[in-house]
Amino acid sequence: MKLFQRAQRSLFGEILDWMLTPLLLLVPVSIGVTWLVAQGIANAPYDRALEHNVKALAELVTVKEGHAQFVLSQSAREILRADETGHVYYQLLDGYDNLLSGERDIPQPGLDEPLPPGQVFLHNSDVHGQPVRVASMWIASGTDDVPPTLLQLAETREKQSVLAAEIIKGVLLPQFAILPLAVLLIWLALVRGIKPLSVVEARIRERRPGDLSPLDESSVPLEVVPLVSSVNELLDKLNDSIGTQKRFLADAAHQLKTPLAGLRMQADLAQREGANADELKQSLKQIGRASKRATHTVNQLLSLARAEGNSANAHHQPCDLAKLTIEVVREAVPRAIEKRIDLGYDGVEPGAPGVVFDGNATLLKELVRNLVDNAINYTPSTPERPGLITVRVLADPFGHVLLLQVEDNGPGIAEADRELVFEPFYRVLGNEADGSGLGLPIVLEIANQHRAQVKLEDAHPGKQPPGALFTVRFEGEQPS
DSSP: OOSSOOSSOOHHHHHHHHHHHHHHHHHHHHHHHHHHHHHHHHHHHHHHHHHHHHHHHHTTEEEETTEEEEOOOHHHHHHHOOBTTBOEEEEEEOTTSOEEEEOTTSOOOOOSSOOOTTOEEEEEEEETTEEEEEEEEEEOOSSTTSOOEEEEEEEESHHHHHHHHHHHHHHHHHHHHHHHHHHHHHHHHHHHHTHHHHHHHHHHHTSOTTOOOOOOSTTSOGGGHHHHHHHHHHHHHHHHHHHHHHHHHHHHHHHHHHHHHHHHHHHHHHHSTTOOHHHHHHHHHHHHHHHHHHHHHHHHHHHHHHHHHTTTTOOOEEEEHHHHHHHHHHHHHHHHHHTTEEEEEOSOOTTOTTOEEEEOHHHHHHHHHHHHHHHHHHOOOOSSSOEEEEEEEEEETTTTEEEEEEEEOSOOOOGGGTTGGGSTTOOOTTOOOOOOSOHHHHHHHHHHHTTOEEEEEESSTTSSSOOEEEEEEEESOOOO
């Protein structure tokens, strides 16, 4: 039951509903219980008076030789006199159910055997269509051969109803007067109870945009502490995220500054007076190289931004990792041939059991492409020692494990640098290969979105050069 319907849920309204709804539902229950209690209270004194009166009338009944005689005295007539609020009837029957005096229509008590003489039996009945309260009493006939005489005194219940109504009014009217006051007090208590939330809200609104310091948990109620703690954790994560973005932007600006400065310098050299054709050609070559490097850096930045932007709600669908990997390898073959590197695929075929899983095909191809490009960039190739890159996809359909491996025979990566290479713009010192330092961070980001693990180790431990082996481990149920 909702007392207050709202378009948006309100904590104040929810608490008020749960407090007022039971209170208002208890009102009719309270009325019913009060009515029953009032009826019992109202009946008790009239039952005692009725029992007393029937005993008083019984004293006026005399039985001689089995014959009952009943003489009404003036005091007895006062007992039987009706008033404005009710009627009184009496009945005197001998042991053979013959009416000796009084009202014939008073029903007899529904007992299998009469009670011992002198005991009063109270029960409810009807006389002339009116509900009455009847007191029945048996009077001994004085001989064993004659059954006892029955005396009944019946009284209508108007007096009890009037008294019960008065009791109910006396009990319920104060309750109806107190109920609005109780609602008001509940309202004020709730306003005061949720005031700390308003205080927290005011503190947050008063903060400057750059203020991400944690909120004070000691000044809020115990029940609000978990909420404030969660907000503080969010502020801490947001602070770290903003710090990471600032460092990323600074590093990106620095990385773009170098090729752009080279472009401007080579353009100035090409425009100088007296430059011959060879020098002009060399400047144009350097301009093209710097432009290519800047374009690659921008593309990598866009790929990283796209990967991070899809982390919240990436669209996943069944993807064949073997098929995606083979497509990427085919696209990279011309570049590998240009660098005289032997690039090949060695793994399960597309459509094999266990190679299909839910993922984002575009991001997965970007992951494979960056691993392959990274291997091509950092794997030297000479006639004496040609470069060799092997890409594999291995599947275990029973263990629900899918592996992507990119192995090369290059110089490898020192163990101290294996965690650092996954940070944006980090490049191993002493390496002259072209790169932006964003390929492996993109791989890690896409792998995290697919709940995969990335591992870097030596391809040939104990040999020189050791080479590098990147392994991406995907786990989970394959789609049916």
